[in-house]
Amino acid sequence: MFSLEFYETKQGKSPAEDFIRAMSAKAKAKFFQIANLLKEHGPEVRMPYSRFLEDGIFEVRVIV
Numbered sequence: 001m002f003s004l005e006f007y008e009t010k011q012g013k014s015p016a017e018d019f020i021r022a023m024s025a026k027a028k029a030k031f032f033q034i035a036n037l038l039k040e041h042g043p044e045v046r047m048p049y050s051r052f053l054e055d056g057i058f059e060v061r062v063i064v
Contacts, residue, residue: 002042004035027064034060 006016020031034049043058050058 002039004038023062024064027062030062030064031060034062 006014008014020028023031034045037045037049038058038060043052046052048061048063050060052058
């Protein structure tokens with residue numbers, strides 16, 4: 001099982017979490033489905049759900 005980590009600023013803010021909270025209910029549901037896939041399979045999850053950026057950083061791709 002893998003874990004997901006969100007970037008935090010020096011002030012302790014998490015822009016990604018703020019963005020997720022602001023999503024529509026439908027988009028949040030899709031995000032959490034993808035998050036569960038990532039927790040189960042880690043970096044094996046790729047397009048269209050996740051894309052490698054750099055240095056072990058991946059983006060989650062939610063298409064509504």
